[in-house]
Amino acid sequence: MLADVLIVRKSNQDTEISLTRIWQQADRLMLAICCTLWLIVMLIGWLVGEFELALLCGGVLTLLACALRYLFWGTTVSRAGFAVLLISFAGLLIQLGGGQTEYHFSVFVLLSALLAYRDYLPLMVGAATAALHHVLFNYLQQNDLYGIVVFVHSGWHMVFFHALFVVVQTVMLLWIAFHMSADARAASEVAQLAGWINREPGHLTLVADDATSKTPFARTFSSTLGTMHGTLNQVNQSVIALLSEAESILQRNSALSQRTDEQAHALADIASAMAQMNCAATLTSDKAHAASELASSASSVTAQGRRNIDAAKQWMDRVSDDSRRVGSVLELIDDIAFQTNILALNASVEASRAGVNGRGFSVVATEVRTLAQHCERASGDIRQLINAAAESTQSGQRQVEEAGQTMHKVMDRIDALTQLVSELSQMSEQQSSSISQMKDSIASIDHSVQDNVRHVAETLQRAHHQQSLVNALKDAISVFRIA
Structure with a gap:
């Protein structure tokens, strides 16, 4: 509250100082007018034969004007005193002119000159002095005192x-x-505001109090300053916020640039790893093709072995059949040997009955019997061998069958292995194709990342440029004092 009172007092003092300057300039003008009027009255006095009166009275009035100028410069005394002096010069002119109406015009002219003060006081004092002059000098003229003349034809009607x-x-x-005084006060207040705005060299202070402005123009000017203050304050806050955002964007772009560089390096490593995987996949595909070919070759060899085993099985079946046929033949031989033995035995019996005549026949029968026994024994040996061979053949046949079954299983496993190897080969080809596509995709991503790196670099440059522009705008706004 006290600060507001002090501001108002200071504003009033500044206004008075500004008006005092106007009054001081008007005092200089009034002094110049008085000096000019002294010259005019001396000229008129010389023309009408009243030079001494003009010199003396005009000189006294001019000396009084100088005293007012140098002793009471720009004060109320000087304003009122110069008003009295100007109307006194008008009265002197009227006296020298013998009261002619033309010389009364000087009253109106000199009253108008008092407008230089832009104040009602000199006008009121001047009008009062003119009225007093007319009344007093009319009285003196009517009574013919002191040689005073104010009208050609005196009278109160003229007054x-x-x-x-x-x-x-x-x-x-x-x-x-009144209006000139208001204009002067408005100009004074505007001048104060202008002085307040430019009170700091190189800066413009926009903070102004409407309470210090009394005139409408000054209030309008102060309101305009307030509007500019609010606008520039918003601009300043926006610039501060924009600067903060620019710094934040710059930091984020820096972080983004670092992450983008890291991603670029990571993509380069991934691309290198994918190239190695592509080479490994290609090598695996080649190996899978080779394994597929070997599996196909093994399948062919196994099929050939299977056919060989089937042929061996057939031969074993044939041997088994032949052994059975030999057994049948041996049975026939056994029957023949048995019959021969019986016949030889019967022959021996008949030979022994025959006596001497049948001795030779008995020897033959004995030999035949012996041969039959040898044949039977040989047939038994052969049977044993045939049985052993049959058992071996059956065992071989079983082994061949087992080998055939095993070969079938091997064939099935080899077929399954061939199918798996084929599928593995296809999967290797698909994997190689997928890796190739991934390689192309990674190359595209790497290209995009490189574009992003360049874009981030350009964004960083633009962010730096934006920050410099914001700093320049802040420096430009810093000329205005808004706080």
Whole structure:
């Protein structure tokens, strides 16, 4: 509250100082007018034969004007004093002119000159001085005292007539002075605001209090400053926020650039690993093809072995059949040997009955019997051998059958292995194709990552440029003091 009062007092003091400067300039003008009027009255006095009066009275009035200028410069005393002096010069001109109406015009002219003060006081004092002059000098002229002349034809009607014009002019001049004073105060307040704005060299202070502005123009100007202050304050806050966002974007882009570089290196490593995997997949596919060919060859060899085993089985079947046929033949031989033995035995019996005649026949029968026994024994041996061979053949046949079954299983396993190897080969080819596609995709991703790296680099450059622009805008706004 106290600060506001001090601000208002300071504003009033500044306004008074500004008006005082106007009054001081008007004092200089009034002094110059007085000096000019002294020269004019001396010229008129010399023309009408009243030079001494003009010199003396004009000199006194001019000296008084100088005293007001140097002793009471820009004060109320000087304003009122110069108003009295100007109307006194008008009265002197009227005296020298013998009261002619033309010289009364000087009153109106000099009253108008008092507008230089832009104040009602000099006008009121001047009008009062003119009224006093007319009334007093009219009285003195009517009584023929001191040689005073104010009208060609004196009379109170002339006084009232002239007073009417003076009053009318004074009212008009007061109205003009009022507006000129308001304009002066507005100009003073605007000048104060301008001084406040430029109070710091190189900076513009936009903080202004509407309470320090009294005139509408100054209030409008102050309101405009307030609007500019609010706008620039928003711009400043936006610039600060934008600068913060620019720094955040710059940091994020830096982090993104680092991550993108890391991704680029990781993709390069993945591409190298994929190239190695592609080579391994190609080698695996070649090996799978070779294994498939070997499996196919093994299957062919196994099929050939299977056919050989089947042929061996057939031969074993044939041997078994032949052994059975030999057994049948041996049975026939056994029957023959048995019959022969019986016959030889019967022959021996008959030979022994025959006596001496049958001895030779008995020897033959004995030999035949012996041969039959040898044949029977040989047939038994052969049977044993045939049985052993048959058993061996049956064992071989069983082994061949087992070998055939085993060969069938091997064939099935080899077929399954061939199918698996074929599937593995196809899978290797698909894997190689997939790895090739992945390699192309990774190459495309790597190209995109490289584009992203360049884009991030450009974004970083633009972010730096944006930050420099924001800093430049901040520096430009820093000219305005908004706080």
